[in-house]
Amino acid sequence: MLSYLVGAIFLLSSLQLAAHPVIYKGGTVLSSQSMEMFSDNQISYSFHQKWAAGINLWRFNEDDQSTEFQLLRVNHLLKRWNGDDYQGNIYLASGVGAAESRMGYIGGVEGDWETRTLYTSLKFMHFNSPKVADVSMTQGRIGYSPYEADFDKLQTWVMLQGMYMGQIERTVTVTPLLRFFYQNVLWEVGSSLRSEWFLNFMVHI
Numbered sequence: 001m002l003s004y005l006v007g008a009i010f011l012l013s014s015l016q017l018a019a020h021p022v023i024y025k026g027g028t029v030l031s032s033q034s035m036e037m038f039s040d041n042q043i044s045y046s047f048h049q050k051w052a053a054g055i056n057l058w059r060f061n062e063d064d065q066s067t068e069f070q071l072l073r074v075n076h077l078l079k080r081w082n083g084d085d086y087q088g089n090i091y092l093a094s095g096v097g098a099a100e101s102r103m104g105y106i107g108g109v110e111g112d113w114e115t116r117t118l119y120t121s122l123k124f125m126h127f128n129s130p131k132v133a134d135v136s137m138t139q140g141r142i143g144y145s146p147y148e149a150d151f152d153k154l155q156t157w158v159m160l161q162g163m164y165m166g167q168i169e170r171t172v173t174v175t176p177l178l179r180f181f182y183q184n185v186l187w188e189v190g191s192s193l194r195s196e197w198f199l200n201f202m203v204h205i
Contacts, residue, residue, distance in 0.1 A: 099129035
């Protein structure tokens with residue numbers, strides 16, 4: 001009986017551990033996401049079941065030039081829906097720091113809905129530093145897992161990502177990718193339709 005209870009707890013939390021800005025209270029997330037046009041590196045600590053704070057380093061690359069944001073960031077779980085076999089979430093993000101020795105700001109909203117085999121998400125982020133950068137990023141995803149894995153087994157997802165950063169790239173970047181999740185580690189690999197590599201790595205502590 002105890003083993004079934006533990007398994008159920010891990011199963012439910014596996015939905016929450018996928019790639020969310022706020023995880024369980026007391027959890028720490030290390031993540032690194034990279035593409036030719038940007039990189040996003042974070043460390044955050046969930047000090048409450050609805051709040052997380054940490055350090056966020058962004059770099060935007062355009063025409064052999066790069067702009068860096070170093071930010072103190074706060075994420076907030078605004079709303080969560082739990083069903084028998086699905087979960088939905090809405091998150092808010094905000095941060096302040098520096099961009100090329102000037103003040104920099106970040107703000108955004110993110111939503112997702114997922115089951116054991118289906119995943120959708122939509123995210124909007126805005127970065128601003130007067131006279132340095134004014135960049136918006138819109139990212140949408142849809143994914144499918146061909147099988148339901150137990151909590152202690154490797155989970156595999158096939159995903160399609162669309163991303164638009166109009167100030168850097170005038171067209172939508174479409175990227176097929178594979179997501180793998182095993183216990184507390186998530187990693188993603190892919191390549192856009194223009195042959196731009198995509199890498200994402202995340203570990204929960």
